[in-house]
Amino acid sequence: MKKTENLGILKINSSLYKTRLSPKYINRKSYKPSNPKTIISFIPGTVLDILVKEGQNVRKGEDLVILDAMKMQNIMKCKIDGKIRKIHVNTGDKVSKGTILLELK
């Protein structure tokens, strides 16, 4: 029977159901807890300015990067006290959403 081709298994409350799995379900993103040590672009845009240097000590609330996106200059702030471990981008870089801009330690 054609209709029962490409069946997968869906587990709900310990029961295993034989069924077709939707592309949305198969391609769903698995959850990752946010890490305050990595600064990620929350929107695609252009890196307008990097306000810190590698090895520099930074405090919570300090400005790190200015990201030009949606006709706005978005200031990305530090979420914890720490030290800049690595800067992954240069001024003028176009970055997509989710790009790691810099890492702290």
Place this chain on the structure above:
Amino acid sequence: MAANKKIEELHEKRKKILLGGGKQAIEKQKAMGKRTARERIMALLDKDSFIEYDLFVEHDARDFDMDKKSLPSDGVIIGSGTIYGAQVAIYAQDFTVAGGSLGQMHSRKITKIMDYALKMRMPLIGINDSGGARIQEGVNSLAGYGEIFFRNTISSGIIPQISVILGPCAGGAVYSPALTDFVFVVDKISKMFITGPEVIKTVLGEEISMEDLGGARVHSEITGNAHFFSTSEEECFAQIKRLITFIPWNNGRKAKSFEPGEPDKKYNPEKIVPDDPTLPYDVRDVIRSIADNSDFFEIMELYAKNIVIGFGRMGGRTTGFVANQPLEMAGVLDVDSSDKAARFIRYCDAFNIPIITLVDLPGYLPGVDQEHAGVIRHGAKVLYAYSEATVPKITIILRKAYGGGYIAMSSRHLRADFVFAWPTAEIAVMGPEGAANIIFRKEIMSSDDPDKLRKQKVEEYKAKFASPYVAAARGYVDAVIEPKETRRFLMHAIAASENKVVKVLEKKHGLPPF
């Protein structure tokens, strides 16, 4: 003589305007695989039934040299005619005239036919094919859109509103279709989006084609903005005509009745549903085994396939079917399927269409993505829609009805008028495996052979609760019936609820969890 001359003059004037944007523009339209606006109306309506209004309307824009430009009929055709003898009001944007752009007079023509449709209580069909706002007319063009959206909203639930997307429909313009009841799209012709690929590229640096951003397939499979997908304008018009046969012309009437016929014998309800609740089957075959002539007209066939919605007839009367689809995602309720079902239930309720609900679901889809997408709010729509609906509501529990899913799927508790269950029904808080694991957790964990005890407890639970009889003993199920008796019971229920009356508490309006 003088009168003849005037008639000739009328002919001349008509001839010129009927050419729309001119031969070249028409050739361009054809090259895109599209018909002209008038051809579309003629193809959709009964032969020779179309009467056009406002042929001679002209714009009066002055700025940007617009006063030197003549735009025949201001780029939109309005009028009324019939489909299978039923009166409908219609407008079609003419892409050959200034790209079907919407200026003040263009919008006034559309709102004129909308007012007419509402006043005469007849369905409104809008064929969209427009580049968007006529920028030269500035805020007047925006005002035009606003006037259309307002009328879409106040007409909602009074007259059926149908949107046909046969070209671009971008920016603010897409909100008119979004406010209407049914949206039809055609592969490679329809394009709908709020911000187009160019804006996305300049602002966000992301490159995407129009088709991938807002083509017919995208809106039919991913966004759920479209209800009917087809591969040609011809097929699209056939779908619209078929829809018109199922729906009433306004909220004060019932849909037209047809001569009833028995379902096709090849759909045998005894053989469709496997006894094992974890095995799939196509629930549409169950619908075909009970509906008149096995005729089922599915809506949103490609979106959230884990729930099936559409129209059929029972004893000649239009009936809305809502059914969990075990073949897709085990038939779970999730964000998308809840939205899909809830809107359809509200449509049926607004237009006096009884609802038959076929239940077989394991519950809600677990997952972080679902919770974060607001499955609480979206799932609540189903509860709201069923509770609020006062049309006849008939429920058949085919197999699984677990937990919140049991309550949501038109249970007695949400005021279903009739609840029938097949002997294969399992009405319980959850499936036997999950339930046994929780109830007998301590015993199982401390046992020498946990697997053996678990299996034993699952069987115990199955024997005790995995049936329709506990619910039947409380009167939550009105009758446990054989699958082959289903049509007879449904016909009885539909006939018995013909004159159903429910008094609704007085209020301005409720607050559904939009």
